[in-house]
Amino acid sequence: MKIVRLSTYHAAPRWLFLKIETDEGVSGWGEPVIEGRARTVEAAVHELSDYLIGKDPSRINDLWQTLYRGGFYRGGAILMSAIAGIDQALWDIKGKVLGVPVYELLGGRVRDHMKTYRWVGGDRPADIIEQIRSYQALGFDTFKFNGTEELKLIDSPRNVDAAVAKVSAIREAFGNTIDFGIDFHGRVSVPMARVLLRELEPHNPLFVEEPVLPEQAEYYPRLADATSIPLAAGERMYSRFEFKSVLAGGGLSILQPDLSHAGGITECFKIAAMAEAYDVGFAPHCPLGPVALAACLQVDFVAHNAVLQEQSIGIHYNGDADLLDYVLNKEDFQCIDGNIAALPKPGLGVEIDEERLIEASRNPPAWRNPVWRHADGSVAEW
């Protein structure tokens, strides 16, 4: 079997799909994308296709190493996302050829279902309590929301108090009937993270995500020493080699690699195993589309330390399309009491509605994250 074609499709809300076709009619799907830079990753995918056309798709490990090591310059958001989507599609092909889900090829399931959580509140949270109540009625008991809006490097206790009051109101409304993670989203500086973590600790968040930017990763152990809240990060780290230093440095309790950014299934399977050796949980980042989620689930079902799966049903980014809009086998993604069962179909377990995707790709939006500014006009972290 040989790879004969790579085709890419942009689609709302901000996704890029990759289809890899073979000369024997079997094809696989991937989602190689960086949110807001889809065109750049797409160009990288097509540039890398030189290494793939005419090759045997079953040799995933060799192709992965070729894409990674074959370039003298490697790593980073764009190249590792391109490799990630290609890797997902190769695993999809392999599973389909052998007639089994990818988790079977990785040694078989360690769990019966995977716990997911639900995003609430969007960028500028307002009606979080009502949203949680409505999702709680659907069976969800674990949530995530943004901790703050823009925050200055040194900010007023007034803004800290507002962030803490929101969390305290949620805890007061629901007591211990729900769990929640709080995403600092890299918006918080090291000095303000110290203050916020201290003030939030009495409200028992399940974790705080990106307490500071990954560029400040050397502060993770020092922040962790100052709080009992588990710290999580990883969506902006792209390979084992980046996770190696944060694991060795300590401080993180949960790693959140993105299966569409960190080299795909091949790489994230290894990152999960590295985390397990440090007693660190694995909770893949996934505010993306259905192929990315399917890839996450394949690894969740074989990683003993997988604790939670993000998923983007109803997420605030999904204005023009929702998670399952381009999926034929929607029933397989059913969330029952917040849990998803192992996807039963071969390969990644997602059947793409190609007609609908092609139609959507005729007029795709060019999504960009907002550029926020502080009151003085300077750029703020979003």
Ligand SMILES: [Mg+2]
């Ligand atoms: Mg995040």
